[in-house]
Amino acid sequence: MKNILNLGIKISGITCDGDKSLLKAIRKVCPKVPVQRCLVHIQRMCKIWLSAYPKSVVGFELREIVCKIHFIDDEVKKQYWIKEFLDWSEKHKEFLNEKSYSQQTGRYWYTHKMVRRCFSVIKKALPNMFSFLQNPKIPKTTNGIESFFGHLKGNLNIHRGLTKTQRKKFIGRYLFYKNLKA
Template structure:
């Protein structure tokens, strides 16, 4: 089964002794050309590496070899960058979110209901980072987001015709952080009740009722929320947390991003999502579980672990042998100086944050889907 063919004439070859290193030597029956042939097990080793990285098996269970041998084989695979495949497929709904590897390193992810579509490494959730992610995916009809900083600006520039739906669960949580779960004031209790109802809104009648009730709450407590005191000659509002919650809700009402899914249900038909639960539960939760299972990895290896998870959850992944032939390595990825720095030390000698710090210029991969 593993008998090679002659590279010169394509003829059958026969065994012809062994080399000094013990490799099998072959000789062509037709032209007499000689060659040494070894079975390449790299694809099998990569498959074992991914089985260990993405699962909960031990090294012995995943690779059936010693830990030292596994680490030696894995060094090659840690240098690979599994990047998204650009297909041009247009989706009705795209979910976007970011998962932080360190405080200053985030992987932005875009996914559909079934697969991860694209991912991008950035230092923060700024508008340029979101734009870099969005240029890798054709503009959908609607995008669901938790309202990360910079996203709205990037969406206007890259996906100008895409409708934006703010995740209602995240909006509700933002209000609850201001009111707390046990508010003492009547205004806070009523606003908390409105926040708890928000994620349950599913149709136009429920949305209209919620909007009317919220407008009534604003009118009822307008004078109450204007109460202030003077501190060092400056006006200071008494109920600043409630005012902050009201400002965030007013901004979403003004933008029209609270009930976009209902508008599309009425104009286009079909089911449209109102929350980011798909990317939070199916993608982010599993990535965090993987990172917990492999805690102790350096910064760049945690980043690459996230990249591997996203790639293996994408629709157009290739075989392990093709990955080895086509995937970029550290030296080939443009703009990323891929080296995990040593742990920074505080003045007392203790580590500040394990594996922090990456040498940066920009991490941008060319794509044909520019908007």
């Protein structure tokens, strides 16, 4: 990131998947740049952890809340969604904090691990989930850039025999011509 800034590129916003090391680097290098957590990543991971048919009513309710994330496109919908999520978490606080105990090992763990994991991801992401509403130039997902790099990788795979130097030149030309089209 420092290299990007040293090139004179101004970063007006960052959309990312929420990797801890990436968020830490962003806070260190560009603390004032708004961060947008990829809503698709949040939703996809929560749906995986909760499964298509959650075993508990609490998990089912959370899955319904998670499924509404991609419909948020203005401040009013955001506030309603946040209120619904916070009301849900308050209502099910005991369920989320319920722990199990093993007498053999003497260890504790959260009983409803996947529901709790989903809740924790959303709670930690909440401050950065809706930056795109304040700045429409910030994308709410990483889908666009992932598609761009997927296409680049596909083109590089066609030319598998390139040396490292040739690959760098290929990428440089690819980016140059893509920017001409934009």
